Amino acid sequence: MFRDLMLEDIFALQEKGPHTFIDVRSPKEFKEATIPGSINIPVFDDEERAEIGTLYKQVGQEVAKERGLAIFAKKLPNFISAFKNIETPMTVFCWRGGMRSKTAATVLDLMGIHTTRLNGGVRSYRQWVVHELEKEDFSPDFIVLNGNTGTGKTEILKRLADNGYPVIDFENIAGHRGSIFGQIGLEPSNQKKFDSLLIHELERFKTESHVFIEGESRRIGKVSLPQYIYDKKESGMQIVIHLPLAERVKIVLADYEPWNNPERFKEAFQLIERRLHTPIAKLIETYLDNGEFGLAVELLLEHYYDPRYRHSGDKNTDLQKVDIEAKNVEDAFKKILQTIERIKTPSLS
The missing domain is CATH 3.40.250.10 (Rhodanese-like domain)
Known part of the structure; x- marks a missing residue:
């Protein structure tokens, strides 16, 4: 029996x-x-x-x-x-x-x-x-990868994980990239699924002194981070990645592949269209209609995402911050490893 x-x-x-x-x-x-x-x-x-x-x-x-x-x-x-x-x-x-x-x-x-x-x-x-989530018991500090949209933060997290560093990828377990276009091509998690995956990641890394994450808002798609995790993220060390605009456009196109879901991109853009100056919005819409996705992404970065990121960054002026100027993701990853060596602790060896 x-x-x-x-x-x-x-x-x-x-x-x-x-x-x-x-x-x-x-x-x-x-x-x-x-x-x-x-x-x-x-x-x-x-x-x-x-x-x-x-x-x-x-x-x-x-x-x-x-x-x-x-x-x-x-x-x-x-x-x-x-x-x-x-x-x-x-x-x-x-x-x-x-x-x-x-x-x-x-x-x-x-x-x-x-x-x-x-x-x-x-x-x-x-x-x-x-x-378990209500215990608010997670002692490792966060090292937070920040930077404008398209600076390869998710790819760098993957490379850090592949090299044995402790990493929690909130976007991956949320099934969402954190932007208005973030669920296209993915299967978003609901809160129950997200919480279940999150608690196991927290359990997995609870004895580390530092864990690498990406700078996220508290809400990622349909789910929200626990407040204490978000607060810990806000107070963590910030590594801010800077890449040339042309490189960022390439990264966004590779991540989202808008040509595979042109209608959904158009629908998502219409949700933010009113927040842009009318001539810019009309130009982006024309580029999307014509399949000129690179030009559309460039304008979205310059006129929508970058101003929003600057505004959020202005609120966190007292944080420990390291700026990484790089040519591409590979260059950024190498410089982040060099940064880690300078702040090395036993758990990051």
Whole structure:
């Protein structure tokens, strides 16, 4: 018979070796929020879940259960087969540790596949995440990469991480680049998903003395940083990167590839159009319509993003700050490494 385990029991099991979490909720629920690293083997797909929910509300619990069993019975061979491919110890869960995970664990047990079930489901995990974030307990100082839009901050963070430095990429876990065009080509996280990914990054680097991040506003797309993380970012050491405008245009084009989503870029631009002088706005719109994205980006940087960055930078005049003048991202990265050497601490070795 399968065992119900509390969240802390499963964390202890994970420390002993590989452990697979299986979310048996529908794909839509899984996409909205789950335990990071989980895989999705749903008892019901989105349409089936909606059908059963409607029956439950409009007809009754027993009819809904019967329909659910009928649907699940037809997909049992594929369901069991998916679990047979998992070679690690495993734990199944649903939202509250209710019927779906109980049904999955029972069937697996009958087929000789050992699994445990998370008591309280993903809701218990969400409660743990909220509790951990409320502790406001993260001691490392931040070294913050700042600079105008298009100065390669995200690429430099990746290079730092590849070289073994502690890095938290807020934009990556938010699924958003932090600008009005920031979600184009990406899949933005909701707050629950962002919090779950964030707490694991904070846990991962909690013993470091410094962690590298990118200078962000508190809100990134659809999500917000915890206030204490934002405050720590604001008081951290600032490395401000300066690149030539032409180089920044190249970086923005490479990051966003506007030719792949021209309509979405046009829609996003219309959200900020009124904040620009009318002749400039009309010129940018013409460039976008004509596919002259480089010229459009250049004007957006000069007349929208750069003035906004100067305004925000004026508020932080008392911070420890290092300016990096560079020709390109490669040059900026080398100079940042040199800067790190000058401020080196044991944890940055």
